Amino acid sequence: MSEALIFEKSRSGRRAFAQAPQEPAASKITNRFARANVPLLPEVSELQVVRHFTRLSQQNFSIDTHFYPLGSCTMKYNPRACNALALLPGLMNRHPLGPVSHGQGFMACMFELQEMLKGVTGMQEVSLTPMAGAQGELAGVAMIRAYHLARGDDHRIEIIVPDAAHGTNPATATMCGCVVRELPTGADGDIDVEALRNAVGPNTAGIMLTNPSTLGVFERNIMDVAKIVHDAGGLLYYDGANLNAILGKVRPGDMGFDVIHMNLHKTFSTPHGGGGPGSGAVGVGERLLPFMPIPVVSAKETEGATQYVWLTKKDLPQSIGQLSGFMGNSGVLLRAYVYMRMVGRDGMRRIAEYATLNANYLQVRLQAAGFELAYPKRRASHEFIITMKSQAKTLNVSAMDIAKALLDKGYHAPTTYFPLLVPECLLIEPTETESKQTLDGFIDAMIAIASESEADGERQKGAPYNMPVRRLDDVKAARQLDLAWQPPVGN
Numbered sequence: 038m039s040e041a042l043i044f045e046k047s048r049s050g051r052r053a054f055a056q057a058p059q060e061p062a063a064s065k066i067t068n069r070f071a072r073a074n075v076p077l078l079p080e081v082s083e084l085q086v087v088r089h090f091t092r093l094s095q096q097n098f099s100i101d102t103h104f105y106p107l108g109s110c111t112m113k114y115n116p117r118a119c120n121a122l123a124l125l126p127g128l129m130n131r132h133p134l135g136p137v138s139h140g141q142g143f144m145a146c147m148f149e150l151q152e153m154l155k156g157v158t159g160m161q162e163v164s165l166t167p168m169a170g171a172q173g174e175l176a177g178v179a180m181i182r183a184y185h186l187a188r189g190d191d192h193r194i195e196i197i198v199p200d201a202a203h204g205t206n207p208a209t210a211t212m213c214g215c216v217v218r219e220l221p222t223g224a225d226g227d228i229d230v231e232a233l234r235n236a237v238g239p240n241t242a243g244i245m246l247t248n249p250s251t252l253g254v255f256e257r258n259i260m261d262v263a264k265i266v267h268d269a270g271g272l273l274y275y276d277g278a279n280l281n282a283i284l285g286k287v288r289p290g291d292m293g294f295d296v297i298h299m300n301l302h303k304t305f306s307t308p309h310g311g312g313g314p315g316s317g318a319v320g321v322g323e324r325l326l327p328f329m330p331i332p333v334v335s336a337k338e339t340e341g342a343t344q345y346v347w348l349t350k351k352d353l354p355q356s357i358g359q360l361s362g363f364m365g366n367s368g369v370l371l372r373a374y375v376y377m378r379m380v381g382r383d384g385m386r387r388i389a390e391y392a393t394l395n396a397n398y399l400q401v402r403l404q405a406a407g408f409e410l411a412y413p414k415r416r417a418s419h420e421f422i423i424t425m426k427s428q429a430k431t432l433n434v435s436a437m438d439i440a441k442a443l444l445d446k447g448y449h450a451p452t453t454y455f456p457l458l459v460p461e462c463l464l465i466e467p468t469e470t471e472s473k474q475t476l477d478g479f480i481d482a483m484i485a486i487a488s489e490s491e492a493d494g495e496r497q498k499g500a501p502y503n504m505p506v507r508r509l510d511d512v513k514a515a516r517q518l519d520l521a522w523q524p525p526v527g528n
């Protein structure tokens with residue numbers, strides 16, 4: 038494509054409207070700090086800037102423009118109202134180092150958010166400070182380690198992780214200095230309980246579980262699992278990145294979990310993807326209370342009025358410490374607060390019901406259309422898996438080919454090749470915010486792709502055909518990312 042980069046539109050001397058004063062106080066900057074050369078910036082008009090970035094935004098897939106059934110990522114609609122309220126000037130302009138008496142409104146929101154998350158998860162306390170799911174996991178496993186160390190159980194360093202787990206789980210355990218023991222999944226999608234019995238022992242620190250698992254099914258033996266791990270002296274970690282399926286229905290605390298992280302950016306209304314700000318708030322049960330990351334907001338009754346205060350190292354001397362400047366991503370936390378207040382208790386239940394209804398509707402209709410389910414005997418939770426292993430064998434059409442063909446039909450692809458244990462898989466999560474018409478449109482697209490694959494499997498290998506770019510080398514993009522623009526030689 039010609040002029041894909043804004044630099045390629047640049048013409049010497051062309052300018053857009055300048056919001057900064059023409060002559061900044063350059064003279065006040067000493068020579069030592071002044072630039073020697075003019076920076077390499079594109080010289081373009083305002084209209085060119087507007088067109089360039091608007092066009093780029095339209096070349097992308099987003100929830101605002103497309104159905105986005107990316108399993109495990111919960112790409113649901115995030116109500117604009119949550120954003121608007123999180124941007125209120127009183128909240129936006131609060132300085133984190135301002136006196137506590139000036140931040141009482143903000144702290145009240147944070148305190149109530151902690152309380153609502155406790156209610157939803159059945160945990161005893163919540164800390165809002167981790168800034169991503171992965172950081173919440175780090176906090177959780179660090180607390181498990183701190184708990185064992187405080188009891189003199191230095192040898193408890195083994196973390197059991199099922200083979201279906203999100204990649205961040207084993208990565209987190211390793212970063213915390215633990216040793217990962219992988220646990221196999223049974224044919225029906227539940228954990229192999231016998232294998233778990235054999236895996237636990239005097240070195241067990243804990244187990245990390247996602248429930249419903251990333252296979253899209255609810256772990257039916259969870260109470261047995263909890264007993265086996267607790268009896269062995271280990272603790273249970275709940276990966277609550279996606280709470281959509283369980284909101285108002287079942288609580289990790291009641292399943293026996295000792296610690297949980299929640300991706301507020303997935304379940305509670307912050308647009309995400311592409312590495313934007315997130316929140317991996319953590320909840321703990323009784324055993325881990327002393328180790329929570331700080332600060333936590335607490336409420337005190339003084340002279341008949343509620344006063345909100347920060348709990349710090351003084352109050353929690355065994356805390357694993359501070360994980361972010363101040364208290365995490367306050368914008369994400371405020372959106373989660375507004376969202377939870379907006380939908381309320383009944384709304385939470387409806388989220389779970391529609392998230393699972395939509396997933397099961399898609400699952401049943403895709404199965405009827407000839408797609409193979411990874412776990413055909415199980416009901417879907419908020420997501421489910423189809424496997425393309427027979428198409429891969431007979432037609433040489435892979436899960437990746439189907440994912441690329443979907444882009445041409447106007448749908449963001451589902452998650453591909455995760456979880457790793459299901460060959461040629463697509464993990465599909467429609468979320469509760471999609472209409473039946475949208476789901477039907479997606480099913481029609483899948484059916485059309487299936488028949489196109491039968492007719493001409495080779496053609497699917499070249500998809501997408503209608504996108505601005507075709508198949509990209511994602512390994513190179515990850516390993517040798519080069520975003521620096523250099524002027525062509527001779528210019």
Ligand SMILES: *Cc1c(COP(=O)(O)O)cnc(C)c1O
Pocket residue numbers: 109110169170171172203205247251276278279300315317
């Ligand atoms: C998204 C996700 C994570 C990681 O969350 P980040 O905010 O991306 O760090 C962990 N576990 C599961 C199951 C997830 O879906």
